[in-house]
Every structure is written in structure tokens, then in C-alpha cells.
Amino acid sequence: MEIPKEKLLEIYERMATIRQFEERVREEFAANRIPGFVHLYAGEEAVAVGVCAHLTDEDMITSTHRGHGHCIAKGVDVKSMMAELYGRATGACKGKGGSMHIADLDRGMLGANGIVGGGIPLACGAALSAQVLGKDNVAVSFFGDGGANEGSFHEGLNLAGVWQLPAIFVAENNGWAESTSSDYSVAGADIAGRARAYGMRGEVVDGLDLFDVYEKAGKAIAAARAGEGPTLLECKTYRFYGHHEGDKQGYRSQEEVQEYRKNHCVIKNFRARTTDENVLTDGELDEIEERVAESIESAVAYAADSPWPEPSDVTEDVYVNYKEVL
Amino acid sequence: MSEERELTMGAAIREALHSEMERDSTVIVMGEDVVGGAGSKLPDAEDCWGGPFGITGGLAGKFGRNRIRDTPISEAGFIGAAIGAAATGLRPVAALMFVDFFGIPMDQIFNQGAKIRYMFGGKAKVPVVIRAAIGGGINAAAQHSQCLYSVFAHIPGLKVVVPSTPYDAKGLMTAAIRDDDLVFFLEHKRLMGSKGHVPEESYVVPLGEALVRREGDDVTVVAIAKMIDLALSAAEGLEAEGVNVEVIDPRSLSPLDGRTIVDSVEKTGRLVIVDEDTPRCNLATDIAALAADEAFYSLEAPIKRVTPPHTPVPFSPALENAYIPSEDRVVTAIREVMAA
Numbered sequence: 232m233e234i235p236k237e238k239l240l241e242i243y244e245r246m247a248t249i250r251q252f253e254e255r256v257r258e259e260f261a262a263n264r265i266p267g268f269v270h271l272y273a274g275e276e277a278v279a280v281g282v283c284a285h286l287t288d289e290d291m292i293t294s295t296h297r298g299h300g301h302c303i304a305k306g307v308d309v310k311s312m313m314a315e316l317y318g319r320a321t322g323a324c325k326g327k328g329g330s331m332h333i334a335d336l337d338r339g340m341l342g343a344n345g346i347v348g349g350g351i352p353l354a355c356g357a358a359l360s361a362q363v364l365g366k367d368n369v370a371v372s373f374f375g376d377g378g379a380n381e382g383s384f385h386e387g388l389n390l391a392g393v394w395q396l397p398a399i400f401v402a403e404n405n406g407w408a409e410s411t412s413s414d415y416s417v418a419g420a421d422i423a424g425r426a427r428a429y430g431m432r433g434e435v436v437d438g439l440d441l442f443d444v445y446e447k448a449g450k451a452i453a454a455a456r457a458g459e460g461p462t463l464l465e466c467k468t469y470r471f472y473g474h475h476e477g478d479k480q481g482y483r484s485q486e487e488v489q490e491y492r493k494n495h496c497v498i499k500n501f502r503a504r505t506t507d508e509n510v511l512t513d514g515e516l517d518e519i520e521e522r523v524a525e526s527i528e529s530a531v532a533y534a535a536d537s538p539w540p541e542p543s544d545v546t547e548d549v550y551v552n553y554k555e556v557l
Numbered sequence: 558m559s560e561e562r563e564l565t566m567g568a569a570i571r572e573a574l575h576s577e578m579e580r581d582s583t584v585i586v587m588g589e590d591v592v593g594g595a596g597s598k599l600p601d602a603e604d605c606w607g608g609p610f611g612i613t614g615g616l617a618g619k620f621g622r623n624r625i626r627d628t629p630i631s632e633a634g635f636i637g638a639a640i641g642a643a644a645t646g647l648r649p650v651a652a653l654m655f656v657d658f659f660g661i662p663m664d665q666i667f668n669q670g671a672k673i674r675y676m677f678g679g680k681a682k683v684p685v686v687i688r689a690a691i692g693g694g695i696n697a698a699a700q701h702s703q704c705l706y707s708v709f710a711h712i713p714g715l716k717v718v719v720p721s722t723p724y725d726a727k728g729l730m731t732a733a734i735r736d737d738d739l740v741f742f743l744e745h746k747r748l749m750g751s752k753g754h755v756p757e758e759s760y761v762v763p764l765g766e767a768l769v770r771r772e773g774d775d776v777t778v779v780a781i782a783k784m785i786d787l788a789l790s791a792a793e794g795l796e797a798e799g800v801n802v803e804v805i806d807p808r809s810l811s812p813l814d815g816r817t818i819v820d821s822v823e824k825t826g827r828l829v830i831v832d833e834d835t836p837r838c839n840l841a842t843d844i845a846a847l848a849a850d851e852a853f854y855s856l857e858a859p860i861k862r863v864t865p866p867h868t869p870v871p872f873s874p875a876l877e878n879a880y881i882p883s884e885d886r887v888v889t890a891i892r893e894v895m896a897a
Contacts, residue, residue, distance in 0.1 A: 291645055325678035332676035341644060342677060346668050352634050353669060356641020356649075363585055363623055363647060370641075383664070386634030393629055548679030549713050551737035554765035557815030557851060 234445065239505060242284055242441060243516055246276040246498050247523045249300045252309055253472075255527050256299065256316060260476050264535070265316045269330045272300030274471035277497035278403050278436075279304035281444025282371060282464075285452045291339045291357035292371045293350025295403075296331045297470070298343025301373050307335045313530040319537035326540040327548060341370075347408075348374055348381030351400065355387050358396035358461075369397040369455040377408030379422045388463065392429035397455035399448070402465040403438065409474045410482045423465035431461045438466030439495045442504070469495060564755040566748050567612050569723035570688075573730035574613065574650060576759045578620050581648060584734055587626040587635055588652025588688075592617040595627040609654055610690065610749055636662035636687065640670040640739070643685040648734060656689035656743060657700045659708070670739045671714030682737045686730070691719070692745040692783055692833055693881050699869035702877075704782070704834035709741045710811040711838070716740040716764060717810040721785040723753040725808055728762030736764060745782040765812035769821070773801035776827040776891055779818055779844055781807060784831040784863075784882060791887040800895055810840055818844060819851045826857035827894040831887055836864040858897030861890040 234242070253273040259265045272279070275297075283292065283304035294301035302312055307323060315322030316330055323333050334342035341357060344350045354372030361368040378384055379402050391398045402422045404413055419425065426433020432451065437443040444466060451462035469491045473480045480488075505511040564572065578584045591613040593606025607614020616625045628635035632653060639651035653659060659666065666687070673681050693702035709717045716738050720726035726744070733740040770785060771792055780788035785806050792802035803821050807813060822828050828848050832841035841862040848860055863882045871877050 293641075323678070324676060324680070327678045328676040334673075334677040334680065336644070336677075336681055341641070341681075342673065344669075346664055349664060349669055352637020352665055353641035353644070355634065356638035356643070357645045359638050359642045360645040360647050363642070364583075382661075383633050383637065386629075386631045387637070389629055390631055390634040390638060394626070548675050550674070550716070551682050553716075553738075553812050554763070555812035555815070556765070556817075557819060557847065 236510060238284065239511060240515065240519065242280055243501060243511070244519045244523060245280045245304050246441070246501065247520055248309060248526070249273070249276045249279065249303045250498055251523050251527045252299060252303060252312070255531060257472065257476060259531065266318050267329050268475050268477070269316070270297040270475050271470070271472040272297050274491065275403060275405060275438065275468045276300055277441040277444050278401065278438045278466045278468055279373065281441050282399070282401055282448040284445060285449050286339065286369070286371065288337065288339050289366070289368045290370065291341045291354065291368070292373065293341045293354040294343045294373050295347070295350065295375060295378065296343065296345055297375070298331065298333060302333050302335070302340055302343065305340045306338045307333065307340050309526060309530045310533045313534040314537045317534040317537065318539065319534055320540040321533070321537040325544065325548070348378040348383040350374065351378065351383045351387035354398055355390050355396055358391065358398040359394065361397055362394070367456045369399060369452055371399045371401060373401045373403060375408060376402060376404040376406070376413035376417055376422065378402070379425070380416060388425070388429040388431065388461070391461040392431050395460035397458070398461040399451045399455055400461065400463045402463065403468055404465055405468045405470045407470070407474065407482065412482070421465055423463060426463035431463055433463040434465070436464050436466040438468030439497055441497055441501050562755060562757060563752045564723050565750050565752050566720065566723040566726045566744070567610060567750065569727040569755045570730050570744065571612050572755070573727045573734070574616060575619070577731060577734040578616065578624065580759070583646060584648045584650065585624045585626065586613055586616060586650045586652070587628055587639060589628055589630050589654055591652050592622070592625055592627050608652060613652065632658055632661040633665055637665035637669065639685050640665055640673070640683055643683045644673060644681050648684045650686040650688060650734060653687055653689040655701050656691045656705050657703050659689070659705065666715070667712050671712050675714060683739045684737045685739045686733045686742050687739070688742045688744065690746050691743045692747060693870045693877055694747045694783070696872060696874055696877060698872035702870035706741070706743055706810050707834050707839040707843070710840060710843070714739065715811060717743065718764060718808060719743045719745070719782045719810060720808060721745070721748060721782050721806050723751065723755045725762050725768070727755050728760050729764070729808065731759055732761040732764055735761070740764070743782070747783050762808065764809045765814055766809065767805050767807045767814035767817040769803060769817065770806050771802065771804040773803035773825070775801045775825055776829060776894055777803045777805060777818070777821040777825045778829045778831060778887070778891065779805045779807060780831040781810070781840060782833065784833055787882065787884045787887050788831055791884050791891060794888060795891060800891065802891060815847050815851070819848065822848050822852040823855040826855050828856070829861045829863060829887070829890045829894055831863045831882055833865065833881060836862065836867055839864065858894040861894050863887055863890050
């Protein structure tokens with residue numbers, strides 16, 4: 232295994248943070264402590280973490296409505312995330328964005344996004360900035376199988392192909408766009424094959440295997456940094472929960488979900504492989520789980536204790552400056 | 558002498574782009590055919606268009622293809638990329654060509670660009686200028702003749718400027734590029750060739766400041782873009798009848814300088830608004846509501862709005878001439894409020 236031990240521990244911590252964060256968000260939402268609605272990333276952790284493990288704070292990502300995992304993988308502070316979900320003034324976006332709009336540009340997180348496929352052209356823009364300014368940074372756009380059918384996907388990939396942008400497009404194919412299967416809604420054999428149409432590399436990735444994601448994303452990102460243009464990665468993955476919390480999931484069986492939880496859990500499988508190969512120990516990983524549990528607990532306490540935004544804040548942050556008279 | 562120098566509005570805009578690109582290396586220009594001839598095998602194809610109206614010609618030779626980029630015909634792609642680039646350190650000026658094309662990139666404009674700053678709690682800025690041609694009068698029919706600025710003015714997070722003189726065009730473009738928010742810069746097709754005094758040096762016309770183009774005591778006429786010419790000409794004609802018309806050019810529709818308009822209405826007691834945009838929920842309606850809210854007790858006559866009918870823009874000159882507000886209609890409206 233070529234991944235250094237320190238990196239493996241960091242990867243595990245990020246995946247465990249996402250899983251525990253999402254399980255806790257589910258409870259908090261069920262208890263009516265989180266307003267609005269939430270889309271949980273549990274089950275898909277290997278994709279966000281395997282890709283973002285190669286990125287720096289100066290590399291930008293765009294995300295989706297299912298964005299908590301990408302935020303954590305990119306290093307956004309879970310306290311500010313939980314406070315944002317709670318709608319508090321201390322949230323990552325001061326309570327103005329909520330679950331679907333968490334952003335932290337200092338960490339290179341250009342926003343979750345409530346519009347399917349909406350982040351793809353934005354990521355092209357972040358890649359354009361790097362290209363114009365002569366930096367070796369890259370931009371990664373995460374989107375789902377649903378997003379791959381939007382016009383913004385096709386326009387974004389064409390533009391990236393034309394300008395050879397340092398961009399990586401990561402299709403997270405979890406099998407379902409809301410309640411519609413990707414078998415039904417994605418024409419053609421797979422999303423990765425669409426890369427050929429735009430003159431870029433395309434690859435199918437086992438999104439339920441951290442090591443496969445890490446390796447293929449690493450190559451794509453290194454190529455983009457080296458000026459070799461964009462790549463489309465299709466990560467086949469699975470979400471453990473419904474489209475949103477409250478989704479009764481009449482489109483798939485609970486047996487199927489249980490099968491994935493039992494045999495295709497990215498965290499379990501990562502632990503099994505690293506401990507079987509004697510690279511990491513159960514003790515080290517248990518310690519991480521405990522540390523993560525404490526951080527989630529304190530994030531919830533922080534959120535719950537944080538003040539609500541002032542009603543007068545509603546008119547702040549629309550513009551940098553706006554000189555309307557009357 | 559600089560005082561006597563005259564430029565067309567198009568040349569004034571080009572001069573602003575040129576000097577801002579020179580001043581700030583993060584300013585880039587992108588859009589369909591903004592240079593022209595990309596990928597052509599002909600030796601002289603470079604810069605063969607300079608934009609559909611020739612405004613961006615000559616920039617590529619000076620600043621290079623890295624900073625002035627022809628895009629595919631892909632408005633959602635490149636407008637979105639301009640917004641993403643603005644959030645990550647550049648100041649793109651993106652050319653949408655005809656404003657009528659806004660439907661294609663609209664999600665990127667109103668759900669992304671306009672809302673990024675707010676949704677992110679003020680932790681991002683989107684310094685983009687989107688240039689687009691507006692207006693009728695060239696028989697370009699329903700999909701190449703609209704104004705549509707009311708759509709953008711409606712959306713929080715967007716700014717909208719509409720110059721009516723070459724002087725304002727240069728100063729507003731300079732201000733728009735230096736502005737840290739997303740600014741729509743709308744260029745009326747029938748004003749692009751109009752000439753006027755433009756200083757050689759750089760200057761800024763601040764966003765959100767209306768200009769009183771003509772002073773008068775009897776009636777206030779607010780007119781936008783090409784409609785300013787009709788209002789000024791109507792005012793000249795009515796002078797002989799002893800009617801003193803004040804003509805206001807808002808120049809900036811969002812933010813809107815309501816103070817200048819309300820002050821004028823309080824002075825004259827009468828208001829006519831001339832707007833080439835379709836009548837429902839347009840700027841004329843918005844300005845009428847503002848005057849009704851803020852200057853009701855000064856009004857001596859009902860507010861009149863002169864607009865096209867609630868229809869698409871027709872093609873045939875016979876129909877289009879009937880569609881676009883005419884000077885006659887402006888004169889009639891002014892006489893009506895004077896008679897009330």
C-alpha cells in the first residue's frame with residue numbers, strides 16, 4: 232500500500248467524521264432541532280475523502296445538495312457546519328445558507344448547491360482562475376448521476392475540454408436521482424463514457440472502495456496540475472439514507488440497503504483492509520472514532536448554545552456595497 | 558483638446574475595457590466571438606469580429622488570448638465560469654451578446670451569481686460584469702430586440718446599469734469593472750453609434766446616481782436608454798408651448814437613485830415615465846410606485862407610463878414602429894398630465 236500511514240489515519244478520521252456527523256444530523260433533524268430539510272451523504276464517504284485527500288486549501292471544489300461530506304472532506308470546521316444547520320449566527324454562513332449552501336472559501340469550498348448541476352460551470356470558473364493566474368491549483372466539481380443529465384454538465388465539460396482547464400468532474404452515481412434510477416435516466420452505458428465526447432479522460436471508479444478513488448483521483452488531479460487538462464470520474468456509490476430525510480424510499484428495498492451496509496460499507500472495508508495488512512490497528516482506529524464522537528458532541532453543543540441571527544441581519548451581505556437612495 | 562474629443566458609445570466602452578485591463582491584470586474578457594476567428598485556418602482571421610458589435614476588437618493583440626477568450630456558444634457554461642472565476646480571484650467581463658439569450662445561463666445568473674454572497678454569509682464576492690445588447694428598432698424581431706432589464710433589477714444581488722451617452726458608458730463601465738458585485742451592463746443597440754464627448758483619461762460614473770439631463774419646473778420625465786432621446790426631443794418641442802420639462806436619466810436601475818426622481822416630482826408635481834421594456838412589472842411601474850409612495854401629496858396629475866404593449870417585439874418595420882414608444886406618444890402623455 233502506497234498511502235503513508237499518516238495519510239491513512241487522516242482519511243479514516245475524515246470518513247468517520249462524515250459518518251458520525253450525518254448520523255447525528257439525522258437524529259437532530261428528527262428531533263426538530265434542525266429547520267428545513269437535509270440530504271445525507273452517509274455511505275458515500277470514500278468519494279469525497281478519496282478525492283479531497285489530494286487537495287490543498289487553494290484547490291477549489293463545488294458540491295451538491297448532498298454536500299456535508301464534501302465540506303468535511305475539504306476541511307470545513309464541523310462546529311460551524313452544525314451551527315449553520317441549526318440556523319445560528321455562528322454558522323459557516325451566519326445562518327443565511329443552511330444545509331444546501333455551506334461554503335468556506337478559505338478551505339477551498341466554493342459551496343454546496345441547491346441546484347442540480349449548478350456547481351459545474353462554477354468549478355470551470357475556479358479552474359479558469361488558476362489557469363489565467365498561472366497557478367498549479369485545480370478545481371473539482373462533485374455532482375450526482377442526476378447532475379450528469381443537466382445542460383450545465385455538458386456545457387461545463389465542453390468548455391473545460393476546449394480550454395483544457397485544470398478541472399476534475401466527479402460524478403457520484405449513487406443509483407438514484409431522487410426516486411428515479413440512473414439506469415432509467417442516464418442514456419448510454421455509463422456517465423464516464425461521456426468524457427470521450429469532450430476529448431477528456433474518463434474513468435469508472437469503485438466509489439465504495441477508498442483505495443480505488445484515491446488512486447484514480449490522484450492521477451486525474453496530478454494530470455490537471457501538470458497542465459494535461461480535465462478528467463471525468465464516475466464513482467459508483469450508494470447512499471444509505473433516502474434522497475432527503477423523510478423520504479420513504481418506496482423505490483428500493485430495505486434488504487438492498489442492508490446488503491450495502493453489511494458488505495459495502497466504505498468505513499468497515501477500509502478498516503478491514505488496513506488492519507488485515509497490519510498497517511493500522513483497531514486500537515488506533517477506535518481512538519479516532521472516540522475523538523470524532525467528542526468533536527461531534529461538542530459541535531452539537533456549540534450549535535445549540537449559539538445565538539440566533541439578529542432579524543436586522545436579513546438585509547446584510549446581499550451586496551458588497553449598494554447605494555440605493557429611498 | 559480632450560474637451561472636444563468625441564467618441565461613439567461603442568468606442569467609449571472599448572476604451573474603458575482597455576484601460577481597466579491595463580490597470581488590473583485580473584480583469585479578463587470572455588464571450589462568443591469577442592475576438593473572433595478562433596480556430597480559423599485563414600492567416601488574417603485573428604480579431605475578425607471583435608464581438609458582434611466590434612467593441613472588443615484589438616484587445617487580443619494587446620492583452621493576449623489568456624485574458625481575452627473566445628468561448629463556445631455555451632452561455633450557461635461561460636457565464637457560470639465567469640461567476641466561478643470571479644469568486645476565485647478574477648474580474649471577468651462576460652459578453653452575453655444579446656440580452657435575449659439570458660434564458661440559457663439564467664440559473665448561473667440568478668441562483669448562483671446573485672446569491673453566492675448572501676448564501677455564504679458575506680464570505681464571497683462576485684465581481685463580474687455581464688455585457689449585453691438591448692432594445693429594438695433594428696428589425697431584429699422577438700428574440701433579438703428585448704430590454705429585459707426589469708428582470709435583473711428584480712433580483713437581489715444583481716446590479717443593473719443602462720447608459721445613454723458615450724460619456725456615461727465609459728464611466729459606468731469603469732465603475733462596473735471596479736465594482737465588487739455582479740453588474741449587468743446593458744448597451745442599447747441604437748445608441749452604440751451615437752457620438753458624444755468622452756475624456757481620454759479614466760473616470761468613474763458611480764452606480765446608483767441618476768442624472769438630470771434637462772431641467773424644468775412643469776413635468777418630470779424619467780426615461781431609460783434610447784428613450785432619453787425621445788424625451789429630450791419632446792421637451793425641446795414643448796418648450797415653444799411654454800411647458801418646461803425636466804428629463805431624468807436614472808443610468809443605474811439597481812441601485813436606483815430614487816431621491817433624484819422624488820425630489821424632481823416634488824418640484825414639478827407631474828410624472829411621465831418612458832420605458833422601452835414591456836409594461837407589466839417593469840421599471841416604469843416600479844418608478845411609478847416609488848413616486849406614489851414618496852411624493853403622493855405633491856402630485857397634481859395621475860402618473861403616466863409610456864411603454865410598448867404587452868407583446869413580443871414584432872419584426873416588420875410597420876409593426877415595430879407601432880410597438881416602440883414614439884416621440885408623439887411621449888408628447889401626448891406630457892400634454893395629458895399638463896391638462897389634468
